[in-house]
Amino acid sequence: MRVVIVLLWCLAVAGMVCGGALAQAGETTSRLYRDRTGKSEVFFCWQISAPDPETRRIVSRKANATYRNICRPNGRTLRWEVAKPGVTGKAWVDGATLRLRGAVDGEAVAWQRPVAEAGWFQPLSFALRGVARGEETTKRLVTLRPDTLEPMSIRATRKGVEQVVIEGQAVEAVRVQIRLTGWLRMLWHGDYWFRTGDWVFVRYEGVNGPPGTPKTEIVLIEEDIGNARCLDRIGKQEESRLDTAGP
Template identity: 30%
Template structure:
């Protein structure tokens, strides 16, 4: 993969999981790796010609499988690119893998306008599962109105009774 094709390589740590997401010029994911030591997971997913290749170790077991894309863009971590992706549109459907089960899901992201987050104007984008499943879960990502870079998140990351998670840029 030529370096010129790379748009973004990002590293994130959440819940003891280490992720590296590599995106192409169109801001879509082209490769994603995850390491989660406590679950003995260390795997890589790449997309080539509409087929995802998953390899490595997942929950202590070797994994090597192929999954057909559903034809939507792949945004493994929508926080990296939703602001720019929705700059000139209001809605996008995309696909991503859920890290705890490695299943491919179709998601939707919808621009909901501008509102205050910690006293600053931010573009709010609601993310949910697509179709009838959207009634069961959603969260909000917030992006700077000028740069369209990620500045915040609000959502519940667990079952009923789980408190809301809020992330915001401290600057």
């Protein structure tokens, strides 16, 4: 059961740290999110840019972790990098193959697998916007666990339009629920809300642990924030950009 709990927490983290409206070519957007579990609170800063019409670069940071993504506008991931205590890794699509190299707690991890028909979608709060818009009411996809660097399968389902309160303001948003596939689907779920109209990710909610664990809530707290100010809020220096080249 402990393995399942850790997996669920990592699934939530993998999806929460990236999200937001689709940037136009040449634009860069930064937003600040608050992650609160019980009395514990941290902030996520992320930036999305469009180097060209067919590419989205998403960099998400908190004080001790950085996640970098290169995606298509529909959310399909081409390349992903993670750097945090105990884990470093990079994964990339090479033709019909998904390759990964990295290390977990000092142990090397390397594998290659066919790209699943469902597709590889690493930043869930970016990739799930299509489900929120109703392009698909349910979607099965593959994402990578940031703690073990192993792939896992999840299913996302559109639940409809709701009113949610974000920093004291009522917002109309579409809720998308994610669950693991197979027998694990009954053990846990997480919910993402996307603001109608611009489809910005505004909220996540889930209990990422055993019974009695406080609820985790992620909320958008500041928009149109400059990257330097965003990084300053989380106490992190600006870092180099993710390259689109191979390993």
